[in-house]
Amino acid sequence: MEKLYIKKDDWKEFLKGKIKANKIYAPVENNNFLFYEVLNEEKIEKIVYDRARTVEPLKIFLYPFKEFAVPEVEIKEKIIVMGATSCDLQGLEILDSVFKNGDYKDPNYPERRENLLIISFDCKNPYSSCFCWLVGVKPYPEKNFDLNLSLIGNGFIVEIGSQKGKEFIGNDTRFYNPNEIQLKTLEEERGKVIEKIEEINREYSLKNVENLKGMYQKEYWQKVKDIENCVSCGSCNFNCPTCVCFLLEDTSENGFFKKVKVWDSCLFPGYAKMASGETPRPTLFDRYANRLLCKYWYMKENYGVFGCTGCGRCISGCIGKIDKRKVLTEILSEKVKV
Amino acid sequence: MEKNIYKPVKCEVIDNIKESPTINTIVLKPEREFSFLAGQFASLTVPGVGEAPFTPSSSPFDKEKLEFTVMRTGRVTEKIHQLKKGDIVGVRGPYGKPYPLEEFKGKEILLVGGGVGLAPIRALFLALIETYKEYKKIVFCCGARTPSDYIYKDKLFGEWQNLCKKIPLSFRITVDRKDENWKYMEGVVTCTLDGLDIDVKNSISVVCGPPIMMKFTTLKLLEIGFSENSIYLSMERKMYCGVGHCRHCLMGDVFVCKDGPVFKYSEIKDKPNIWV
Numbered sequence: 001m002e003k004l005y006i007k008k009d010d011w012k013e014f015l016k017g018k019i020k021a022n023k024i025y026a027p028v029e030n031n032n033f034l035f036y037e038v039l040n041e042e043k044i045e046k047i048v049y050d051r052a053r054t055v056e057p058l059k060i061f062l063y064p065f066k067e068f069a070v071p072e073v074e075i076k077e078k079i080i081v082m083g084a085t086s087c088d089l090q091g092l093e094i095l096d097s098v099f100k101n102g103d104y105k106d107p108n109y110p111e112r113r114e115n116l117l118i119i120s121f122d123c124k125n126p127y128s129s130c131f132c133w134l135v136g137v138k139p140y141p142e143k144n145f146d147l148n149l150s151l152i153g154n155g156f157i158v159e160i161g162s163q164k165g166k167e168f169i170g171n172d173t174r175f176y177n178p179n180e181i182q183l184k185t186l187e188e189e190r191g192k193v194i195e196k197i198e199e200i201n202r203e204y205s206l207k208n209v210e211n212l213k214g215m216y217q218k219e220y221w222q223k224v225k226d227i228e229n230c231v232s233c234g235s236c237n238f239n240c241p242t243c244v245c246f247l248l249e250d251t252s253e254n255g256f257f258k259k260v261k262v263w264d265s266c267l268f269p270g271y272a273k274m275a276s277g278e279t280p281r282p283t284l285f286d287r288y289a290n291r292l293l294c295k296y297w298y299m300k301e302n303y304g305v306f307g308c309t310g311c312g313r314c315i316s317g318c319i320g321k322i323d324k325r326k327v328l329t330e331i332l333s334e335k336v337k338v
Numbered sequence: 339m340e341k342n343i344y345k346p347v348k349c350e351v352i353d354n355i356k357e358s359p360t361i362n363t364i365v366l367k368p369e370r371e372f373s374f375l376a377g378q379f380a381s382l383t384v385p386g387v388g389e390a391p392f393t394p395s396s397s398p399f400d401k402e403k404l405e406f407t408v409m410r411t412g413r414v415t416e417k418i419h420q421l422k423k424g425d426i427v428g429v430r431g432p433y434g435k436p437y438p439l440e441e442f443k444g445k446e447i448l449l450v451g452g453g454v455g456l457a458p459i460r461a462l463f464l465a466l467i468e469t470y471k472e473y474k475k476i477v478f479c480c481g482a483r484t485p486s487d488y489i490y491k492d493k494l495f496g497e498w499q500n501l502c503k504k505i506p507l508s509f510r511i512t513v514d515r516k517d518e519n520w521k522y523m524e525g526v527v528t529c530t531l532d533g534l535d536i537d538v539k540n541s542i543s544v545v546c547g548p549p550i551m552m553k554f555t556t557l558k559l560l561e562i563g564f565s566e567n568s569i570y571l572s573m574e575r576k577m578y579c580g581v582g583h584c585r586h587c588l589m590g591d592v593f594v595c596k597d598g599p600v601f602k603y604s605e606i607k608d609k610p611n612i613w614v
Contacts, residue, residue, distance in 0.1 A: 069344045104581035107342045216590065216610035245585045248344065248578040252385035257428050259344050259389075264584070272576045272586060275390070275412035278549070280575070280589070280611040294588070301591040302582075 005178035007155040014174060015044050027054045027083035036081065047082065049151045050124040053311055057241040058088035059095060062112045069248060070259040072107035075115060082119040087311035089120055089144040090137045091241025097303040098244050117164055122150035122190065126197050129312030131325055133197040134206045137309050140190050150186055157186050204325040208332050212296045215331070218285040224330050227288045229320030234265030236291065236314035242299065242307045266291050292328070343581055346383045346428025347372055351421045352403065357489035361454055362419050363395065363407040372404055372429060376439070376462040377572065377600040380431030381580050382406060388414040391577045393599070395457040397464035404429065407457035407489055433580040434599045437462055437544065437570060445542050446474045448534070450555050452481040452527045452547025456489055458572050459546050467501060475506035477536060481527025481551070483514045527551055528558045538563035546572040553613040556603055566604035573598050573606070
């Protein structure tokens with residue numbers, strides 16, 4: 001992959017030129033958390049390059065919480081998102097498979113995806129909830145980006161991931177070839193971040209997570225006490241980079257069909273309830289199990305990759321303070337054999 | 339199908355027939371041709387009210403009109419029962435995999451339907467009798483709670499039974515509780531399977547009905563010698579999209595909408611809570 005280098009000050013100037021014609025979102029700190037904000041000259045100074053993921057998953061730019069499916073939304077705006085991390089880029093594997101690459105295309109997603117330019121960042125400082133490496137995702141992007149930035153010294157190593165990314169840089173001479181030391185530093189720093197994630201997760205083991213296959217019976221899950229703390233709020237679903245479930249609401253009027261797509265949560269008791277009132281997952285344990293089975297089994301069967309990218313949002317956002325890694329470690333251990 | 343997968347085809351209601359105290363058949367005329375194969379389903383929109391999935395009950399060979407037989411159970415089905423001639427509804431689809439009629443050829447076909455489960459079976463039955471020479475024989479087992487709960491009464495106790503004189507077709511009809519005029523069997527639908535004259539080694543069985551009926555019918559079929567591969571079940575789950583996106587219908591790792599709704603028993607027997 002082609003790598004370039006740019007000094008931080010030059011990058012800021014480069015961005016100042018770009019915000020005139022483009023709507024660019026980037027991670028900015030707010031109350032210790034990173035949120036995407038639209039860049040202006042002032043905000044360019046506040047972009048955080050050396051931490052981890054944002055609070056919002058990348059999917060909000062491609063798959064809004066609520067939107068019209070009929071008639072389809074007219075998507076003209078091209079947007080640029082900076083600061084997506086590897087965990088969120090991995091989530092695109094699922095989103096693209098569901099909404100873009102199958103036999104049936106979502107009415108809005110493919111165009112939004114086409115109109116999105118992604119400038120990802122290396123994860124430099126993982127949170128205590130981060131565990132990408134445990135599900136086989138590296139903390140630095142290897143695909144699904146147009147450009148990737150890694151803060152090295154007083155500048156960035158810029159990896160070019162696509163033709164779109166290459167064109168974004170154009171012939172700008174502020175980008176030049178990195179030297180050996182910079183490349184070596186990049187590799188070392190990336191290795192250190194992996195070590196950090198291993199250290200954060202030393203109590204947990206997800207090595208045999210594929211053993212969840214077949215573990216439908218709620219008897220397994222009832223043994224994990226922490227699950228009782230789930231309040232079915234759906235935070236884990238809505239924060240997840242790969243949760244795609246939605247419901248379609250009919251809002252037709254005046255002879256025109258209208259349908260609205262709204263995110264749904266499989267933790268809600270009514271999620272799978274049929275008109276008869278029956279549901280295949282009547283208890284909290286059934287529903288909690290279903291979410292994890294979906295991530296580590298169903299999605300793997302359906303799309304070839306895990307539905308979990310290790311971003312940890314379901315852990316940091318959990319009202320019941322459930323640590324999914326602890327649940328998985330317990331359930332995969334001998335302790336809960338039925 | 340429309341370019342936008344969620345955009346329905348406009349249909350005019352041309353009739354709304356009362357079949358039983360809780361079940362109606364609505365007859366629709368689509369604005370443009372709407373084709374489906376027996377076993378596939380469609381999503382029916384009542385504008386401004388909602389949308390729900392149903393398997394058409396009319397013949398797949400009928401290109402003029404489309405029928406859905408609907409039990410009143412919730413908000414949308416309540417409105418469907420109130421539809422009047424001239425009302426406009428929407429239909430999108432067809433979705434899912436049909437009954438694999440190619441695999442049925444040369445075999446004896448056993449149809450088992452209970453209650454409103456006779457609706458999808460009716461579409462299949464109408465397709466089968468259109469091509470009856472392809473099959474060795476057709477045995478149609480029907481069940482309902484009481485005689486008045488039967489749907490398609492005019493056809494079932496008339497026209498269809500008359501066909502038995504011309505083609506290799508027979509009926510076995512039962513109700514859970516009979517009345518004084520009932521001249522068929524009494525007992526739950528599985529009792530129609532006792533003493534069946536059918537070669538189980540060269541047969542296909544198709545089951546549709548409420549979950550409890552499907553469960554016990556399947557168990558009975560296995561008991562009398564049907565293989566797990568020769569029992570076809572029509573499954574039902576909460577659905578929105580119909581195309582494998584919204585994930586509401588997942589039964590373990592299989593989508594009822596996309597991989598079904600018709601499954602061989604062998605394909606789903608190990609999935610969670612299949613008999614909800």
